[in-house]
Amino acid sequence: MATVNTSTDRTEQRARLSSLMESLGLDAVVLSSYQAVSYFAGTHIMTQVSLPDRLEFFVLFGDGSPALLLCSIETGMAKTQTDIDEIAEYTEFVDVPAEAAAKLLAQRGVTSGRIGFEARRLHSEAQADLRRVLPDVELVGIDDALEQLQSVKTPSEIDMLRFAAESTLAAVLGAAASAKPGDTELSVCAEITSRLMGAGGIYNFMVFGSGGRAIGAHVEATDQPLREGAIWRIDLGARFFETINSDLARVGVVGEPSSRQEEVVSALHAIQHAGYEAMEPGRPACDVFFAVKNEYQRQRMPFSMPHVGHGLGIGLHEAPILEPGNRTPLAAGMVLNVEPMVILPDEGECYHTEDLAVVTPEGYELLTPPQEALIRIGD
Amino acid sequence: MATVNTSTDRTEQRARLSSLMESLGLDAVVLSSYQAVSYFAGTHIMTQVSLPDRLEFFVLFGDGSPALLLCSIETGMAKTQTDIDEIAEYTEFVDVPAEAAAKLLAQRGVTSGRIGFEARRLHSEAQADLRRVLPDVELVGIDDALEQLQSVKTPSEIDMLRFAAESTLAAVLGAAASAKPGDTELSVCAEITSRLMGAGGIYNFMVFGSGGRAIGAHVEATDQPLREGAIWRIDLGARFFETINSDLARVGVVGEPSSRQEEVVSALHAIQHAGYEAMEPGRPACDVFFAVKNEYQRQRMPFSMPHVGHGLGIGLHEAPILEPGNRTPLAAGMVLNVEPMVILPDEGECYHTEDLAVVTPEGYELLTPPQEALIRIGD
Numbered sequence: 048m049a050t051v052n053t054s055t056d057r058t059e060q061r062a063r064l065s066s067l068m069e070s071l072g073l074d075a076v077v078l079s080s081y082q083a084v085s086y087f088a089g090t091h092i093m094t095q096v097s098l099p100d101r102l103e104f105f106v107l108f109g110d111g112s113p114a115l116l117l118c119s120i121e122t123g124m125a126k127t128q129t130d131i132d133e134i135a136e137y138t139e140f141v142d143v144p145a146e147a148a149a150k151l152l153a154q155r156g157v158t159s160g161r162i163g164f165e166a167r168r169l170h171s172e173a174q175a176d177l178r179r180v181l182p183d184v185e186l187v188g189i190d191d192a193l194e195q196l197q198s199v200k201t202p203s204e205i206d207m208l209r210f211a212a213e214s215t216l217a218a219v220l221g222a223a224a225s226a227k228p229g230d231t232e233l234s235v236c237a238e239i240t241s242r243l244m245g246a247g248g249i250y251n252f253m254v255f256g257s258g259g260r261a262i263g264a265h266v267e268a269t270d271q272p273l274r275e276g277a278i279w280r281i282d283l284g285a286r287f288f289e290t291i292n293s294d295l296a297r298v299g300v301v302g303e304p305s306s307r308q309e310e311v312v313s314a315l316h317a318i319q320h321a322g323y324e325a326m327e328p329g330r331p332a333c334d335v336f337f338a339v340k341n342e343y344q345r346q347r348m349p350f351s352m353p354h355v356g357h358g359l360g361i362g363l364h365e366a367p368i369l370e371p372g373n374r375t376p377l378a379a380g381m382v383l384n385v386e387p388m389v390i391l392p393d394e395g396e397c398y399h400t401e402d403l404a405v406v407t408p409e410g411y412e413l414l415t416p417p418q419e420a421l422i423r424i425g426d
Numbered sequence: 427m428a429t430v431n432t433s434t435d436r437t438e439q440r441a442r443l444s445s446l447m448e449s450l451g452l453d454a455v456v457l458s459s460y461q462a463v464s465y466f467a468g469t470h471i472m473t474q475v476s477l478p479d480r481l482e483f484f485v486l487f488g489d490g491s492p493a494l495l496l497c498s499i500e501t502g503m504a505k506t507q508t509d510i511d512e513i514a515e516y517t518e519f520v521d522v523p524a525e526a527a528a529k530l531l532a533q534r535g536v537t538s539g540r541i542g543f544e545a546r547r548l549h550s551e552a553q554a555d556l557r558r559v560l561p562d563v564e565l566v567g568i569d570d571a572l573e574q575l576q577s578v579k580t581p582s583e584i585d586m587l588r589f590a591a592e593s594t595l596a597a598v599l600g601a602a603a604s605a606k607p608g609d610t611e612l613s614v615c616a617e618i619t620s621r622l623m624g625a626g627g628i629y630n631f632m633v634f635g636s637g638g639r640a641i642g643a644h645v646e647a648t649d650q651p652l653r654e655g656a657i658w659r660i661d662l663g664a665r666f667f668e669t670i671n672s673d674l675a676r677v678g679v680v681g682e683p684s685s686r687q688e689e690v691v692s693a694l695h696a697i698q699h700a701g702y703e704a705m706e707p708g709r710p711a712c713d714v715f716f717a718v719k720n721e722y723q724r725q726r727m728p729f730s731m732p733h734v735g736h737g738l739g740i741g742l743h744e745a746p747i748l749e750p751g752n753r754t755p756l757a758a759g760m761v762l763n764v765e766p767m768v769i770l771p772d773e774g775e776c777y778h779t780e781d782l783a784v785v786t787p788e789g790y791e792l793l794t795p796p797q798e799a800l801i802r803i804g805d
Contacts, residue, residue, distance in 0.1 A: 093631055
């Protein structure tokens with residue numbers, strides 16, 4: 048990992064947020080999601096995901112200075128992760144987090160005006176609490192603007208995303224090469240997980256299904272053995288450098304593929320490639336969606352995807368989502384996947400593949416080489 | 427796994443919810459959290475946790491009949507998991523989920539009255555959407571009542587929790603027995619994960635730290651090697667049977683423990699035991715907190731925990747939380763952990779242990795045997 052640039056500059060990220068505040072006429076922002084707090088404070092507080100009742104807040108004031116308001120259980124660890132000096136804390140089950148937030152804001156003179164918050168992340172009760180303790184404040188949802196701000200990655204973020212993507216692909220290919228027909232789905236996934244951890248990757252999610260089970264969108268491995276001739280698919284993500292996600296999908300076969308199976312995966316490859324070819328700065332995100340959709344038709348494959356890919360970073364689905372209504376212009380530095388899925392209910396098979404690409408001034412650069420053929424187990 | 431009773435009766439769980447609706451004067455409930463949807467519908471939709479923008483709803487009508495409103499991506503899989511026949515779907519990025527929910531409610535005549543929802547789970551924007559499309563409906567937060575309803579486990583839930591707890595402990599003890607001084611934290615965690623998967627357990631979270639790093643509340647493994655004499659601690663959870671959590675903590679030492687280290691873990695054991703001894707139907711949850719707190723003082727150990735344990739099931743922290751203000755009476759069938767942690771900043775050490783117990787008519791029954799001594803690596 049020594050060659051990966053991990054020097055993310057939170058000061059620069061907070062400066063972007065200050066500019067956003069200015070353009071939206073905000074007196075402060077109070078952010079509460081795992082993604083936003085990690086992004087602007089450099090923390091990795093896993094309970095923000097696993098314990099939705101435990102709230103943590105990142106605050107940015109109008110003068111550009113940041114603060115954190117943390118559950119006291121998390122403070123000690125967070126101090127080792129963040130460069131932010133001003134850290135307030137509340138005691139869980141004793142204090143109301145919103146009241147502690149109001150106090151922190153009042154200490155800096157913010158008792159009225161407009162405060163930006165994450166309307167799609169903060170739960171209704173906490174929002175009602177904030178309204179109660181900040182009666183003269185207008186709470187303004189800034190979710191879309193925040194996502195936009197985080198969609199263009201810095202060089203170090205791209206470096207970490209590349210390492211994460213490469214390590215995840217290596218784990219899948221390595222485990223598949225050592226697997227045999229008759230191994231259970233769970234044993235293959237255990238081998239992949241072990242290889243991920245060897246590269247510093249922490250398990251995040253792992254969809255794995257073989258045969259008919261693979262059709263379910265987000266099924267997990269079972270003790271079902273891999274049968275000869277079965278298509279299997281995996282869609283997995285791990286976290287590297289604490290907060291940076293990978294997200295990769297591959298499809299394979301146990302034993303020799305049939306010519307029909309080879310044909311489908313060739314079509315899948317062409318479909319995915321068409322998506323990348325639509326990536327260029329300035330083109331709208333939906334162009335990738337329609338390029339993929341059109342290629343499904345050319346390949347005579349059934350299409351029913353609401354989106355064909357998305358941004359990736361600290362969040363698993365980041366902006367821009369590659370969906371038909373998204374007119375966001377692509378920009379150099381965005382990191383996007385294209386993940387076509389072909390479901391053939393009559394065959395009882397599901398094909399899925401997914402690789403990341405970074406948008407460059409010239410077009411795109413792939414972070415992992417897309418698959419052109421089925422990955423074979425026990426050929 | 428053949429001997430584990432996994433036959434959870436969702437009909438019975440929905441009947442409990444119907445009774446709750448009646449007592450609260452609700453015309454319907456619309457639930458949106460991973461925990462509630464899994465509990466009442468029997469689904470396991472992982473994106474409810476990983477993709478907070480993708481909403482899924484479980485609806486129960488006044489006549490006791492259930493329905494699901496799902497993102498179309500998840501419908502196929504969910505149908506293989508749930509016994510609910512009435513499934514509506516919405517298309518992501520095209521439909522507004524709240525509008526689809528209003529339509530589903532209107533089809534059954536619910537356009538006014540009182541609807542229960544999860545105020546601490548549904549995000550503010552979705553709540554605002556529901557208010558807009560259901561202007562004549564009063565939305566009533568029922569979070570506490572829902573948690574209460576889920577806190578007493580059925581025999582099959584207890585059976586699954588027991589299997590999950592035993593398998594998790596076995597994975598930790600097995601990996602520790604095969605580890606050596608000098609192994610990295612990550613390699614130990616990879617071995618534990620592999621053993622968990624062998625028992626059907628899917629990684630959920632794994633706090634692991636050795637030496638001074640162990641003090642951080644929720645640190646993860648790194649490639650740091652295990653040094654002789656270092657205290658290490660693990661706090662981990664996996665999901666079994668798709669949705670049932672384990673949650674276990676253990677503390678160990680690399681090589682021979684010092685007499686001081688042995689003394690601290692003995693105190694930790696006495697503290698944990700004092701918590702279990704306060705478990706009895708009818709006693710308030712806070713009694714366990716105070717029993718633990720008092721034993722810290724008797725053992726002359728520093729105490730700073732906002733809570734000393736919690737319920738466990740589909741949620742990682744379920745009711746009742748063992749915190750000082752919680753007067754909820756304990757009841758037979760509740761499954762609770764007691765997880766004292768001793769932080770010694772001067773020694774740069776953190777001790778933590780955690781086991782589940784089920785409250786019985788007579789008192790409690792442990793699901794795993796608590797540790798009385800440090801787990802040794804390479805003794």
